[in-house]
Amino acid sequence: MQAMAAHAAGGRRPARGRWAMGLLLVSATLWLWLQTAPWPDTPDGSIHLQRTRALAEALRQGVFYPRWFPDFAFGYGHPILHYYAPASYYPPALLHLLGLGLVSATRVALALVYALSGAAAYLALRRVASPPAALAGALLTLAFPYRLYDLNVRGALPEFAAFLWPPLLLYGAVGVLAAPGRWWTSRSALLLALAWAGLALTHNLTALMAALLLLATLPLVALRRGVPPYRHSYTKRLLSTAARLGLPALLGVLLSAFYTLPALLEAGWVGIGADRATGGYAAHFATWSNLAQAAPRYRYPSAAGPTVPLPLYALPLLAWSGVALVWLGRRRFALALALFAALLLVWLTTQSSAPLWDLAAPLLGKLQFPWRWQTLLALALGALAALLLDGVFAARPQSAAAWFGAAAIGVLLFVYAAALPATPLTGGLQARDLWAFDATHGQIGGTWTGEFLPRWVAAPRWTLGRASETPPAPQPPAALTALPVAVGYLNATYSLHAAAPLTVTLDRFYFPAWQVQVDGVSQPPQPAGELGLLAVLLPAGDHLMTVRWRATRAVWLGRGLSALGWLLILSLLYQRRARFGMAVWLALGLVALLGLSGLTARSATPAPVVADFGDVRLEAAEIPPVYPGGAAQVRLFWTATATPADLVVYVHILGPDGAVMAQWDEPLGTAYRPPARILPGLLFSQTVDVPLPAELSAGRYPVLAGLYPAGAADAPLTAAGQATPRVALGMLEVIR
Structure with missing residues (x-):
């Protein structure tokens, strides 16, 4: 017992x-x-x-x-x-x-x-x-x-x-x-x-x-x-x-x-x-007097x-x-x-x-x-x-x-x-909220040190979301059209026409991982201007230009070493006869291969618009479906042929009766890209978030857009060949 x-x-x-x-x-x-x-x-x-x-x-x-x-x-x-x-x-x-x-x-x-x-x-x-x-x-x-x-x-x-x-x-x-x-x-x-x-x-x-x-x-x-x-x-x-x-x-x-x-x-x-000083740690050493707290509850600094x-x-x-x-x-x-x-x-x-x-x-x-x-x-x-x-x-x-x-x-x-500070978060968490925070605090990408800022960016980080401290020299107009054919997360293809040789600039920082092909032939990109934007020389004529993110040599080397490590783990699992572990490990490897292949990456074809407002052309628009109560994310694709005046872009969404039921106005290029930053030959996009009524019924709604000079909403611009100021972009699909 x-x-x-x-x-x-x-x-x-x-x-x-x-x-x-x-x-x-x-x-x-x-x-x-x-x-x-x-x-x-x-x-x-x-x-x-x-x-x-x-x-x-x-x-x-x-x-x-x-x-x-x-x-x-x-x-x-x-x-x-x-x-x-x-x-x-x-x-x-x-x-x-x-x-x-x-x-x-x-x-x-x-x-x-x-x-x-x-x-x-x-x-x-x-x-x-x-x-x-x-x-x-x-x-x-x-x-x-x-x-x-x-x-x-x-x-x-x-x-x-x-x-x-x-x-x-x-x-x-x-x-x-x-x-x-x-x-x-x-x-x-x-x-x-x-x-x-x-x-x-x-x-x-x-x-x-x-x-x-x-x-x-x-x-x-x-x-x-x-x-x-x-x-x-x-x-x-x-x-x-x-x-x-x-x-x-x-x-x-x-x-x-x-x-x-x-x-x-x-x-x-x-x-x-x-190269920067690495002695910042010296200000954060503890002394024997402040090494530990003696309070009955921890007081968080x-x-x-x-x-x-x-x-x-x-x-x-x-x-x-x-x-x-x-x-x-x-x-x-x-x-x-x-x-x-x-x-x-x-x-x-x-x-x-x-x-x-x-x-x-x-x-x-x-x-x-x-x-x-x-x-x-x-x-x-x-x-x-x-x-x-x-x-x-x-x-x-x-x-x-x-x-x-x-x-x-x-x-x-x-x-x-458990005596923790309790200050609740009140700010938004969209990209525009990050931009506003950066602009207010003079930082970039959420860090005040600019630690992830490409070194080809010459402008001080606190000026990136505002006009340049040293205005660029005047540049001649660019006789250019650039229709986006396919746009993905890290890739884009444009159908271009240039009346004369020129430099095409894209609205992204230059980085060596960017690859540019013109008519299927690789063209070496280069940083342009004090922002160090991605740019490429384009000969006159009609061209198809593709911009995509590609793995660098270091990335390929790292992938090879990781593949070797993966094989070693698989070998050890095989020696242990761990069938379930092998199945899980093989599945992880297949997911990694699928991601590397790029087969899962999506791309969209923006709807052509081709509205010429003089200094800028609205080439195309992309309008993804949306749920009621959300915001319609209308992405506009622009080509700058000259540095524009201070303009405002507006987007209208019409209801069943043809009246405007939702709209949004904001500076062309957003408030963080003033006109002086928009130089001839720049291809840039702008996503306008239009809040929608929560009670909106499912269906398809017309979307229109246009431009007007800042402070003159009653004097909108009319694109060449258009009878009215507003340009039709397509239909917004509201789904339940």
Whole structure:
């Protein structure tokens, strides 16, 4: 009977762990979902939402990995995802495509990632501590103030999402070190490689910090004689440890090379690679007086504050861990390793580490803020807490008292960290809202440093959405017509007629990935003017010109390395006879191939209009279907034959009775492209958003447009050969 009772108790213990992880997942998801209502107004949060919106639009048009967002930077475009890690934007973008609002989709995605990071921390700490102790450590990582500061104060959503990966790295590393025999085929080795790739694709600065921490702790890990080969010298154990931890990391580098390699090799094409001082970190070191807070509840600093203090419990936890090294036997090595990592990470945030930062400024300077190391410190402190509590719970490690104690600690940690700022977001999240924000703050693409601005743009970034500070010299008129034949997300084809040789300029920044073909023959594009716009020389006559985004050499090299990494993972799955894993991995490969092929990318044929207003020609229009209560997005395609006067474009939508039921007026080229920016030979488009009545019935409605001089709406211009000022664009289809 006693044996049966013991067996039953042993059977209940794993069930308690599963229940604990299930409750952790549910409660963490709900807590973060509720905590982000209303969505906080933060310095960086809106720009990440804008990037999510832009990615969703690209996916809607069949472009799986858009390295260029065409509606950023006042419509001149920006190579955001060519340089910024893309992974954190995909979950909310896909949810947005499924019908959720942009903010709701982001809240759901972040809540799920937050909960999964807690579950990953629990599983990782479970490998070195009892389940209740691991639960307490996982709750500490979830309630760590810096990660909530990332979300609610800074709005650093990718870094917040990156908290998912360090626990998986720890889980995989512990498993790899313990794996016997063919360790490289173990599940832990595969997980470790995928976690490194996921971290690099989510937030490359966190990946850099994790790699540096691995290098710093590697010699200590090899000290333990339990690391294979068990009875060999320290040198052989060090080499074995380096292989077991380094080779999966290298495989992760291969998997993520399609993004990381072009971002590194082609950094000099944008502001992020410009030579600039890297000593900005010096203003953000903590001193011993402001290293940690002593308040009973954490007081979050402002986003403009120079430092982010450690929580109240951090220093006592470190001190307790140091003392526990004397009496904690079973987990002493793990405690010492976690303590070393935590102390190193804390030290790197302080003024005393400045000499090291100065010595490694070309590398560490990329981090910008020393307090970023708290991203990894959260897990290190969670590990310390789990190991210490494991000693406390040693007598009855899975008793009800142990579980209750772990839960109580978690509640106290969340109460301590929950005094979050609550300023709701009030601004819009459309492209025009981004332009208005940039124009107001003198920045570009949502960043004040211009880090993604192509280096061929000579104009100061604060002037890009307004008239030039140095007006261009007068240019002769351009005898040019340019009818768009096909227009996609990152490609366009025009039927051109030029009466004489001239330079055709497009309304997008020059970037080496743009390819231009005239009559099927590649023509080398060049940057034009102080805006560095994409331009090409066009001979006289009739021509067909195609502009498309093409992979650069670095992109092809990165793709090749990622394909090699994909094949290695497939080989390891085959050796493990993991049929389900192979099926999933093959499916991911097919999706990647489909995206690379371009077969899914959509293009539209705008309806010809050909209305000549003198200095500008309205060549064509595109009017996609719309739902009632939304906005009709009428895209107009213009050719500038001369620099126009200050003109206003208007779009009218007629009701069944022929009267105007909806309209919108705005400056030609938008308010952020004044007439002086519209030079002869420029091909540009303008999307006019016309709000529609919510009660509008399904059907087809005529759309008309025209121009009038600014301030003279009663004196509209009439296009050559037209009897009336308004030009018919086509029909708007309203669907239910």
